[in-house]
Amino acid sequence: QKEVEQNSGPLSVPEGAIASLNCTYSDRGSQSFFWYRQYSGKSPELIMFIYSNGDKEDGRFTAQLNKASQYVSLLIRDSQPSDSATYLCAGNTNAGKSTFGDGTTLTVKP
Amino acid sequence: EAGVAQSPRYKIIEKRQSVAFWCNPISGHATLYWYQQILGQGPKLLIQFQNNGVVDDSQLPKDRFSAERLKGVDSTLKIQPAKLEDSAVYLCASSLEAPAYEQYFGPGTRLTVT
Numbered sequence: 323q324k325e326v327e328q329n330s331g332p333l334s335v336p337e338g339a340i341a342s343l344n345c346t347y348s349d350r351g352s353q354s355f356f357w358y359r360q361y362s363g364k365s366p367e368l369i370m371f372i373y374s375n376g377d378k379e380d381g382r383f384t385a386q387l388n389k390a391s392q393y394v395s396l397l398i399r400d401s402q403p404s405d406s407a408t409y410l411c412a413g414n415t416n417a418g419k420s421t422f423g424d425g426t427t428l429t430v431k432p
Numbered sequence: 433e434a435g436v437a438q439s440p441r442y443k444i445i446e447k448r449q450s451v452a453f454w455c456n457p458i459s460g461h462a463t464l465y466w467y468q469q470i471l472g473q474g475p476k477l478l479i480q481f482q483n484n485g486v487v488d489d490s491q492l493p494k495d496r497f498s499a500e501r502l503k504g505v506d507s508t509l510k511i512q513p514a515k516l517e518d519s520a521v522y523l524c525a526s527s528l529e530a531p532a533y534e535q536y537f538g539p540g541t542r543l544t545v546t
Contacts, residue, residue, distance in 0.1 A: 326474075356534055365523060365537035366475065410474050412535075418487050420465065420535070422474035 325349050328411050328423035336431050341398040343426050345411030348392065352413035352421075355387060357396045360408045360425065369409075370396065401430040434458065436538035438524050444544045450512035453541045457505070457526030463487075465535060466499055466509050467523040475523055481507065514545045 327346045335341045345355075354373045358366035372378045372385040372394070384397040394413075398405055408425040437456040445451050457464050462483050467475035478497065480487040483504040492499070496515070501507040511518055521542050525535040 328474075365540050366535075367537070368534040371534055412474075418463070418480065418482070420477055420480070422467075422476070424472070424474040 324423070325421045326411055326413055326423035328409075328426045330424060331427040332429055333426055334429045334431060335401050337401060337403060339401050339430075341401045341405065341428055341430070343396040343398075343409050343411075343428065345394040345396075345423055346392055347394070347411075347413045347421075349413065349415060349419075349421070350392070351415040351417065351419075353416050354414045355385070355394045356412040356414070357383075357385060357394075358410040358412065358422075359405075360410055362407075366410055398428075401428075403430050403432050406430050436524055436526055436536055438522075438538035438541055440541055441539060442542050442544075444546065445514055447516055447545050448513040450510065451514055451543065452511075453509045453522050453524075453543075455507045455509070455524030455538060457507075457524070458536055460528070461526035461536070462504070462529055463527045463533075464501055464507050465523075465525040465527075466507070467525065469521045469523055469540070471520075478509070511543075514543075516545050519543055519545045 356371045357369045360366045370385045372387045382399045386395045410425045411423045464481045466478045469475045479489040481501040499509045521540040523540045524538040527533040527535045
């Protein structure tokens with residue numbers, strides 16, 4: 323079992339819809355969580371991070387964390403074709419260990 | 433603010449040859465990471481430095497891979513000898529301070545071993 327698990331997808335949504343990306347983690351030492359977006363052939367870039375249980379909103383993006391369930395999610399509202407990319411979930415422990423999932427590929431269809 | 437710099441961007445070598453990658457992190461970032469990303473997979477941490485010291489190198493194949501970070505700034509990652517399965521993108525990232533801060537990635541080096 324990988325330490326950070328994501329559905330590989332592909333996830334396809336129509337333009338304007340809500341895209342929901344999920345991530346589970348096995349290391350209870352993970353304290354902070356990051357969502358990165360990676361376009362094909364490019365490097366990952368940070369979208370959001372979350373440390374506390376609950377929701378965190380930033381524009382069209384909402385990250386959700388449930389430490390009891392070891393679950394992290396990213397919601398993208400009003401999805402745009404430019405959101406089409408691979409979304410990587412990463413967890414960091416207080417010891418500094420950083421682990422990435424294999425990513426979920428999202429396609430937003432016009 | 434300048435981003436993370438990496439070179440070369442692309443490298444093609446034959447198996448059993450050696451190769452080296454260079455990374456210059458964002459100024460002031462104490463933590464530097466080297467990742468290996470195979471097509472279709474997420475980045476896999478090879479080694480993490482905090483200033484000059486190694487924080488985590490548990491997934492670094494030490495029989496063929498080595499890395500150093502001199503003076504707590506630039507870093508080099510070396511593979512000797514290379515194998516076919518080393519074909520991947522090698523990403524360097526830096527952050528202000530592990531573990532709480534986000535990582536900033538360089539453009540990566542695409543390595544092809546033939």
